[in-house]
Amino acid sequence: MTHFYSAVSIGLAVAVWLVAVPGNAESGTASPMPTAKAGAESASVSAINIDNGDVRTSGDGPNVAAMEKLANAVSSDYLIGAEDVLEISVWRNQDLSRSVQVRPDGRISLPVVRDVVAVGKTPSQLADELTRKLREYVQNPVVAISVKELNSYNIFILGEVQRPGKYPLKSKTTLLQGLTIAGGFTPIAARNQVVIFRFSENGSGTKTIGASYDDIVLRGGVSQNLELKAGDTVVVPSETMVVFPGQKLNER
Numbered sequence: 001m002t003h004f005y006s007a008v009s010i011g012l013a014v015a016v017w018l019v020a021v022p023g024n025a026e027s028g029t030a031s032p033m034p035t036a037k038a039g040a041e042s043a044s045v046s047a048i049n050i051d052n053g054d055v056r057t058s059g060d061g062p063n064v065a066a067m068e069k070l071a072n073a074v075s076s077d078y079l080i081g082a083e084d085v086l087e088i089s090v091w092r093n094q095d096l097s098r099s100v101q102v103r104p105d106g107r108i109s110l111p112v113v114r115d116v117v118a119v120g121k122t123p124s125q126l127a128d129e130l131t132r133k134l135r136e137y138v139q140n141p142v143v144a145i146s147v148k149e150l151n152s153y154n155i156f157i158l159g160e161v162q163r164p165g166k167y168p169l170k171s172k173t174t175l176l177q178g179l180t181i182a183g184g185f186t187p188i189a190a191r192n193q194v195v196i197f198r199f200s201e202n203g204s205g206t207k208t209i210g211a212s213y214d215d216i217v218l219r220g221g222v223s224q225n226l227e228l229k230a231g232d233t234v235v236v237p238s239e240t241m242v243v244f245p246g247q248k249l250n251e252r
Contacts, residue, residue: 080118080126081152081230082106090134091142099148112137123147155228157182159236160189173228175211179236185213190242196226197233 080086082104090096100108106119113133118126123145134141153169155178162183173181175196185191191213197206215221228234 078122078147079230080121080123080147082119083151084118084147085149085151086118086123086126087146087148088130089144089146090130090138091144093138093141096134096138102152153230155230156233157236158233160186160238161236162186169228169230174225175228175234176213176216176225178228178234179213182234185236186238188238188240190237190239193237193242195235195237196228197235198229199231 080102082102084102085099086102086108087099088097088110096111098110100110102108102118106117107115108118109115110130113130116126116129116133121129127143127145130143130145131141134143150168150170154166155169155173156166157178158164161179162185164182167178167181175194179185179194192215194211194213196209196211198209199206209226211224211226212221216225
């Protein structure tokens with residue numbers, strides 16, 4: 001009887017061991033247990049599919065970090081201009097992904113969707129439009145746009161400044177800051193007769209805006225220290241060019 005109980009105990013112990021360490025049924029060898037590293041790699045496979053604002057996760061999508069990198073490449077407030085170079089990425093479609101330069105007419109050309117107006121839109125707005133157009137040809141398209149070269153955001157400062165010329169707008173720049181970038185006034189500058197030539201909103205013409213340096217600095221006329229926009233031309237005339245000294249040019 002004692003030998004019977006001993007055999008039963010040994011049999012139970014072997015059965016428990018086999019359950020704890022699952023093996024290959026055919027070969028009888030134990031399968032390796034999944035490690036923490038393998039679990040982490042599996043978790044990183046989950047991804048984000050973006051289509052018309054709908055965010056879902058799937059097991060065969062792109063890496064989350066890669067998608068976050070694409071999202072970060074899209075500016076929220078930059079307005080695309082002529083001659084800018086755009087990097088357009090369409091996920092899983094190399095034939096549609098490419099670098100394009102905005103033409104002088106404000107359009108870009110892409111396969112399938114052909115000509116699309118880009119000027120005056122933010123990269124995210126253009127990406128949304130391309131997504132809608134590509135949805136007719138590509139299932140769940142994911143479009144990311146970044147501005148590769150900033151060629152359209154320029155101002156021109158002419159006349160009686162130390163360094164007249166063309167300057168890129170890399171950040172928000174006020175009139176005083178623009179004049180500082182150009183080296184400030186020359187000794188014969190009519191600093192209270194500064195004129196800004198600006199394209200109208202619809203692009204049909206230009207308007208002129210007058211500004212006085214003394215009013216801005218000494219008299220609290222901060223409203224005249226306006227933010228410069230792409231395409232603005234700032235002209236500082238000389239004192240000999242001013243026909244009516246002291247008379248300011250008003251906006252018209």
